[in-house]
Amino acid sequence: MDTLTQAALGAAVGGAVLGRRLGRKAIVIGAVLGTLPDLDVFLDYGDAVANYTQHRGFTHSLFVLTGLGTLLALTADRFAPARDIALRHWWAFFVLCLVTHPLLDALTTYGTQLWWPMDVRPSAWPVVFIIDPLYTLPLLAGIGVALVTGNGRRGPAWGLALSSAYLLFAMGAKILVEQRLEPVLAEQGLQEAPRLIQPTPFNTLLWRVTIIDGAQHHETLLSVFDGNREPTFETFDRGGELEPTALAFERGERLHWFAGPFLRYEIRDLEGEETLVATDLRLGFPGFHAFSFTLAVREDGDWRPAVPTEQLSFDARADLDALGQLGSRIFSPEPPLCTSEFVADRWVVDTPASC
Incomplete structure (x- = not known):
């Protein structure tokens, strides 16, 4: 706190x-x-x-x-x-x-x-x-x-x-959200998938749900006022194919120890070098993730450990007006708040028709 x-x-x-x-x-x-x-x-x-x-x-x-x-x-x-x-x-x-x-x-x-x-x-x-x-x-x-x-x-x-x-x-609000979520996850075969349910900024009425599904992760928002409305998920790529490379390095292993599977991996061009970057998906919000770190650079086709530095991870399309939209989403599921609108297109795999 x-x-x-x-x-x-x-x-x-x-x-x-x-x-x-x-x-x-x-x-x-x-x-x-x-x-x-x-x-x-x-x-x-x-x-x-x-x-x-x-x-x-x-x-x-x-x-x-x-x-x-x-x-x-x-x-x-x-x-x-x-x-x-x-x-x-x-x-x-x-x-x-x-x-x-x-x-x-x-x-x-x-x-x-x-x-x-x-x-x-x-x-x-x-x-x-x-x-x-x-x-x-x-x-x-x-x-x-x-x-x-x-x-x-x-x-x-x-x-x-x-x-x-x-x-x-x-705690009661979180239990309510979990109970609403369970049958949906069971229907999609995700009941055993790693999940994170956490409150959105400054309140305990609207909850963010993150589900790790192999190389992808699913996101949805659930409010205590949603009633029996079934949640719909948006699906994002998390660069899972790069995870073994990241875990081969000491700092990649350390991040995985700290954040578990809730990490996204990508290759960025930083100062003319191909750089492996890991982002903690837990903290922040899709499009507003606060913590990203360099892990390795590619030299002559091979990955070499880099001195870890913190990188700005906000997507260019992110808009701080999202906080106001989150406030509106607390009390009504309509119109839907689609987190994919704050995320760069390259990460978006699937969104519901309402988005």
Whole structure:
């Protein structure tokens, strides 16, 4: 999630745990702790792919943060001014302010390495977009009440309750979408295909569905207001024939570890060289994918590893008015929003007749 939301979450948790005893200090300390895991953005791991896949790494590990929180609790219990605060309350304060950050991150699409240093893929159960005002505003309101009144607990506790209720609503909305999707996938023989269901920007009412089908991927949008309307899929090429070449390189393997099969491969002419580029299909939107990376260059007919660099991946025909169209699509499936209109023709394989 964004920095403001993480600071607000840490502040609200801090107030809810020790606001009665520490007052406004619990809010301030909680906000600092809530942003601490994201300091890894200032670390350079060597190249663009490493920076991309190491973000939300060890600084988001539940093991590391629990250990850090325990150390801080022991320090506060030993050196903080005399207060009627038991060690277990210090421990709950520091650990919860820290670990709620990666737990919230894990509810977004990017992926969070909760179990570092275990070599498992990042955890991602996307039910909220990385910026969602309806989640953040209750936290900010609760913090504001605490800062104005000096009662560090009541406002943050209410803010946490409302924001948590919103997450429960988001989970329910996703389950509803999944239930509508299952029979359609079964009918098309795609029930076992890798799938990603995630909210579209700034809301939990309209959901983007991505299905990986070999060298292609299918996309559709489903709103909680669609009723029994059957979803229709648009099909895109993802350059699957280039996947073995990409996976032959260390950075290609790393990207696959991070994003799974939700990658598109293409050959671009960059500075006069044929360059193999991988794009993360999970993040962004068709035509607006945010992250693409160079993996290799072709020299004398052979592929050689390249120093990974990040490339602009927006298609030339992309139009930011799509955000407004997404908003309209939430409440009505007509007229249909066809994502293929934002994507270069070379990627489009099949679209429904309505497009």
